[in-house]
Structure formats: structure tokens, C-alpha cells
């Protein structure tokens with residue numbers, strides 16, 4: 001087999017691939033491989049072209065011993081770092097002398113690597129979020145057993161703090177379970193017939209005491225006739241609870257939260273019949289730099305305030321997944337000092 005036939009053969013391989021002979025020369029390579037390791041690679045010694053020690057060692061071992069090896073190759077495609085799983089295999093009997101050739105193929109595993117990095121980050125975040133209240137609890141238990149053993153007043157105070165910390169952990173675990181559930185259901189179409197006004201009214205009723213404590217009045221603006229649609233009622237209630245609760249918690253200084261519903265026969269964003277639910281507060285607002293990342297897990301625009309108010313940092317991540325499941329959209333507009341508007345846009349008919 002000539003170098004040209006090897007090239008023709010490699011051109012049909014759907015991965016970057018190249019062939020190295022016993023004299024360590026790159027004798028053939030397809031265009032994907034050349035794009036990866038350099039256009040001038042053909043005919044060169046592989047050691048001068050691929051400078052990563054793990055890959056060089058794998059190729060050398062396969063050349064010397066004939067055993068298959070796999071390793072990783074790290075590169076960058078101009079936009080991001082990329083990772084390849086590289087396989088080195090010996091081929092004999094192609095008529096190019098007794099010595100075999102080494103076929104090297106590169107499998108792009110960047111997505112898998114990124115997914116596992118995200119998983120590691122998530123576990124690190126969860127551990128960190130749980131550790132803070134846990135450390136506080138352990139500290140207070142020790143104090144109650146030791147210095148504060150005979151001080152019932154301090155004991156009662158510490159128990160209050162311990163209850164708060166335990167509740168924070170409970171909320172975090174609850175939100176993690178919700179997030180897990182809504183992520184798992186994201187591809188399952190909602191099938192319930194619901195009346196949106198009922199869901200909103202029931203949400204506002206549940207949050208009434210929170211609003212009263214924060215001196216916030218709810219104001220509702222509904223269309224003349226109730227909005228019926230197909231959705232998952234419990235999940236929509238969770239969406240509105242999370243957003244309205246945030247409006248009260250973070251925007252409560254405005255004294256009022258408006259819930260405005262508008263129905264449209266052709267919602268421009270969806271290009272289909274839809275409904276917009278706007279939750280408007282008149283409080284501190286959110287710096288625009290935070291807006292693109294607001295629905296990321298554990299992202300907080302104001303870390304200190306969120307923790308002080310018992311936030312888990314997961315509320316809007318849950319909201320995003322539920323809205324995705326309903327094939328809807330979430331828009332956030334805010335101006336510092338003027339307040340924030342969260343707009344949930346949902347399709348009304350089964351236009352999935």
C-alpha cells in the first residue's frame with residue numbers, strides 16, 4: 001500500500017487520523033488530523049510535530065512493542081480548549097516491509113469532559129453550601145455541651161440559631177430535589193388543563209403573610225376572561241412562587257409587587273398564541289452585568305443579601321427548567337434603583 005492509498009483510506013475515516021511508519025515519519029494523514037496537528041505534518045518525524053509527552057510515549061510504545069495504547073491530547077480550536085482521546089494501534093501486513101505501521105486516531109471528547117467538569121463543580125458547590133450551616137450547627141452543639149451548659153438564656157438563643165441553620169439545610173436539600181425532578185421531566189410534555197388565574201391567585205394567597213411582614217402590597221392585572229391552558233399546575237405554581245418571593249425579598253423596598261397577565265393571539269416571541277406573566281417590583285433592581293447568569297445554579301447577584309434572607313441560589317435555576325419544559329421563555333429586565341421585571345412567556349395551545 002502506498003502513502004497515497006493510505007491517504008485515500010484515511011479520508012474515509014470520520015475522525016482525525018494519521019499513520020506513522022517504523023522510521024517515525026507521518027506518512028499519511030486526513031484533513032481533520034492536519035487541521036489538528038498542523039498542515040505541514042505530512043512527511044515529518046512525529047516527535048517534532050506532536051509535542052505532548054503522553055502522546056509521544058504512547059506512539060513510541062506502540063511502534064516498539066506493537067501493543068495498542070490510548071491517551072489524551074489537549075488542544076484549542078480557537079474558541080475553547082479541546083480534549084481528544086487518542087488511540088494508537090499497530091497494523092501489519094500492508095505490504096510496506098516487515099515493520100508495521102501505527103494508526104493514530106483522535107476522538108473529540110471535549111463535551112464529555114465539560115459535562116464531568118460541570119458535575120464536579122456542582123458537587124463542590126453543594127458541599128460548600130451544606131458545610132456552612134453544618135459547621136455552625138456543630139459549633140453550637142459544642143457550646144451547648146460546654147460553656148453554655150448552665151445558661152438557659154444563651155441555650156435558648158443558640159437553639160433559635162440552630163433551627164435557622166437546620167432550616168437552611170432543609171431548604172437547600174428540598175431545592176436540590178426539586179431541581180433534580182424538574183430536570184428529569186424536562187422532556188415530558190405537560191398535559192393538565194389549568195386556569196392560570198387560579199394558579200396565580202393561589203400562589204399570591206400562600207405568599208400573603210410574607211408580603212405583609214415585608215410591608216409589600218400585591219397588585220394584580222388580569223385579562224377580562226380567565227386564561228385556560230395546558231400546563232403542569234404544580235410546577236407553574238413553583239415558578240410564580242419563586243419569582244414573586246424574590247420580588248418581595250429583594251425588591252420589597254418598593255412597597256408593591258405587580259402581577260400582570262396579558263394574553264395574545266400571536267405572541268411575537270413564540271410566533272404562536274401565548275400569555276405573558278409579568279412580575280414587577282419597584283425595589284433595588286439588579287446590576288445588568290448579573291442578568292445573563294441569573295438562572296445559573298448558585299449564582300447570586302448579591303451573595304450577602306441572598307444568604308441573609310435564607311436563599312439557596314437555586315430558585316431561578318428551577319424556574320428556568322420548568323419554563324423550558326413548557327416551551328416558554330423567561331425575560332428579565334432591571335434598572336438599578338428602579339426595580340425588576342421578570343416576564344414568563346408561555347404558549348397557550350398545544351403548539352409543541
Ligand code: ADP
Nearest residue numbers: 246247250300301302306311312313314315316
Ligand atoms: P436565591 O435563593 O439566592 O434567591 P434565586 O435563584 O432565586 O436564588 O435568585 C438568584 C439571585 O437573583 C438572587 O440571589 C438575587 O441576588 C437575584 N434576584 C432575584 N430576583 C431579584 C429581584 N426581584 N430583585 C433583585 N435581585 C433579585
